[in-house]
Amino acid sequence: xxxxxxxxxxxxxxxxxxxxxxxxxxxxxxxxxxxxxxxxxxxxxxxxxxxxxxxxxxxxxxxxxxxxxxxxxxxxxxxxxxxxxxxxxxxxxxxxxxxxxxxxxxxxxxxxxxxxxxxxxxxxxxxxxxxxxxxxxxxxxxxxxxxxxxxxxxxxxxxxxxxxxxxxxxxxxxxxxxxxxxxxxxxxxxxxxxxxxxxxxxxxxxxxxxxxxxxxxxxxxxxxxxxxxxxxxxxxxxxxxxxxxxxxxxxxxxxxxxxxxxxxxxxxxxxxxxxxxxxxxxxxxxxxxxxxxxxxxxxxxxxxxxxxxxxxxxxxxxxxxxxxxxxx
Numbered sequence: 001x002x003x004x005x006x007x008x009x010x011x012x013x014x015x016x017x018x019x020x021x022x023x024x025x026x027x028x029x030x031x032x033x034x035x036x037x038x039x040x041x042x043x044x045x046x047x048x049x050x051x052x053x054x055x056x057x058x059x060x061x062x063x064x065x066x067x068x069x070x071x072x073x074x075x076x077x078x079x080x081x082x083x084x085x086x087x088x089x090x091x092x093x094x095x096x097x098x099x100x101x102x103x104x105x106x107x108x109x110x111x112x113x114x115x116x117x118x119x120x121x122x123x124x125x126x127x128x129x130x131x132x133x134x135x136x137x138x139x140x141x142x143x144x145x146x147x148x149x150x151x152x153x154x155x156x157x158x159x160x161x162x163x164x165x166x167x168x169x170x171x172x173x174x175x176x177x178x179x180x181x182x183x184x185x186x187x188x189x190x191x192x193x194x195x196x197x198x199x200x201x202x203x204x205x206x207x208x209x210x211x212x213x214x215x216x217x218x219x220x221x222x223x224x225x226x227x228x229x230x231x232x233x234x235x236x237x238x239x240x241x242x243x244x245x246x247x248x249x250x251x252x253x254x255x256x257x258x259x260x261x262x263x264x265x266x267x268x269x270x271x272x273x274x275x276x277x278x279x280x281x282x283x284x285x286x287x288x289x290x291x292x293x294x295x296x297x298x299x300x301x302x303x304x305x306x307x308x309x310x311x312x313x314x315x316x317x318x319x320x321x322x323x324x325x326x327x328x
Contacts, residue, residue, distance in 0.1 A: 004031040005230060010043050011036060011057035011220075014080055015252060016279065019244040027240035030233060040081075040180070040218075041111070041142065047221060048073065048145045055237070057081065058221040061119040061303075062145035064295055067313055068304035069146065074227050076234060077283045077314045078220035078241045085120050085215060086207065087200030090183055090193055091176045092169055097196065100129035103136065106175035109165030112142040113156060114303065116217045116294070117180035123297030128207065133301055139174060141165050151302030169193055180217075205273060213290050214278050219314075227315060238317040239324065242281060249279075282317070283310055 011017055013036035019025040021034050035053070038046065047056035048066055057080045058073075066073050091097040097106070103125065110118045125131040137155045141164065150156045159165070166183045168174045170192045177183065185193035197203045208214060220241070227234060251257065255264040270278065280287060288310060295313070298304045318324075 004029055005233065006031045006033065007054040007226075007233075008033045008035065009055040010034075010038060010047065010053040011080060012040065016080065016245040016248045017241075018251075019247040020240060024247060025240050025244045027233070027236045029236060030240075041115075044145045051223065054226055055220065055222045057218045059114070059116050059145055060216055060219050060291070060294060061116040061298060062114050063219050063221055064298050064308065064313065065114055065146040065148060065303055067308060068298075068306075071146070072224040073221050074224050074315050075219040075221050075313060076238050076241075076317060077287065078238060078281050079216045079218065079279070079287070080220065081218040082214050082216050082279065083117070084200075084204035084207070085117055085124065086197045086203040087195060088117060088179055088182075089121060089125075089176065089196040090169060090179065090186065091196050092172050092174065093192055093194045094172060095175045097176060100125055100131050100196065103131050103176055103196075105135055105137075107137045107139065107173075109139045109141065109159075109168055109174040109177040111140070111165065111179055112144055113138060113140045113150075114144045114146060114148065115180055116215075118178050119294065119297055119301070119303075120215045120217075121178045122301060123293070124207070126300070127297075139165065139168070148303065154302065208273065211293075212286060213293060214274055216287070216290050216294065222315075234315045235317050235319050235324070238281070239319075245279065245281070249277075283314060 007030055009032050011034070017034070020032065021036065040059070043056060044059045044062055046052040047058050048062055048071070051072070063073065063075055097103065112118070122133045126133050134153050134155070139157050139159055141159050143158065165174060165177050165179070166185060169177045170185045170190055176196070183193070186195070253267070260266065291310060291313070295308055299307050
């Protein structure tokens with residue numbers, strides 16, 4: 001009996017990985033033990049700090065910082081999580097913050113400083129709205145996935161364990177919070193907290209129309225030693241993730257699967273605005289522009305000391321021109 005290489009993969013419990021998780025798709029020569037129980041922040045820490053998994057979905061911004069420090073990780077251009085971020089700028093409603101420039105000079109909280117959502121938002125605020133990241137006093141709740149020393153001129157305070165940026169925002173200790181998730185005061189409809197962009201979807205549509213960017217949040221990280229020992233696993237994993245996504249998208253076209261009244265309309269709107277495959281993998285022109293923008297923000301904000309080219313950040317997944325499709 002052929003023995004497969006047993007590897008542990010940690011990732012989110014997404015529809016696009018369901019076929020892998022359920023065994024409908026199996027990477028050639030690999031037996032995956034798939035773990036989906038950890039939240040993103042915990043998974044990224046356990047991979048980048050402790051090297052607990054062979055393969056893991058991890059923060060794109062933290063991975064860029066890890067590569068700049070030559071930590072023992074590589075990545076495949078598999079992007080399991082993307083999200084527009086204009087709707088994740090939350091403000092205290094008593095502070096008269098109604099437009100991006102009102103954030104200049106303010107006290108802003110973040111869950112942690114390096115996380116992709118916050119790097120995207122700092123970059124967007126600076127480059128699209130003229131809000132310099134160094135004009136803000138930052139307060140971070142958690143330590144980072146990758147250790148880093150704040151660059152000169154950055155005002156960053158690490159909060160004690162008994163402080164929460166969400167509560168500090170509601171109580172008025174912070175003027176605003178940038179967060180990767182919808183915060184509890186918004187969920188609970190706390191009148192003390194609102195969004196900087198109440199009509200954030202329209203703002204995100206304008207951003208996409210201008211830039212063509214549907215922001216990449218996460219990459220598929222893999223241990224460097226594993227790639228060096230078994231280089232063949234890279235294209236095999238990539239093909240399996242592509243197949244899993246394709247099967248998932250075919251399944252999700254059935255509006256009966258989702259308990260939303262206007263699901264079909266939402267699906268058609270996404271295709272109209274973002275194209276037929278906004279979740280595409282690989283380093284085609286759109287994804288290259290997308291990720292190079294994030295690398296540029298990292299460099300602009302002093303998190304890395306040079307612009308790292310994409311061929312240093314991502315492993316090659318090509319199996320040769322016009323090759324890679326299975327034929328009998």
